Amino acid sequence: MPDISATEAARRFSDVLDSIEHDKARYTIIRRGKAVASLEPMSTGRGADVKGMLRRHDADKRWAADLRELRDLIEIDVR
Secondary structure, X not given: OOEEEHHHXXXXXXXXXXXXXHHOOOEEXXXXXXXXXXXXXXXXXXXXXXXXXXHOOOOOOOHHHHHHHHHHHOOOOOO
C-alpha cells in the first residue's frame, strides 16, 4: 500500500481515485509524518475482505476492557 501525503492526494485526487478503481490500488494518507487514513477499493462484503482489513491494523489493547465494561452495564430481562 503506497504512502501518499495529504497534499499530494488532494492535488491528484482524480488520479488516485482512477488508480483505486481500475488498478485496485490502496493508499495510506500521511499528514505531518503520521498515517491518518487509507483509501482502497470498496469491498464486495466478503468475509475474507474483512479479515484482511482487520489483519492490517494493530489490535486495540483497551478493547477487551471496554467490552467488559459494556457487558457489565447490560441488564438481562428474564421473562
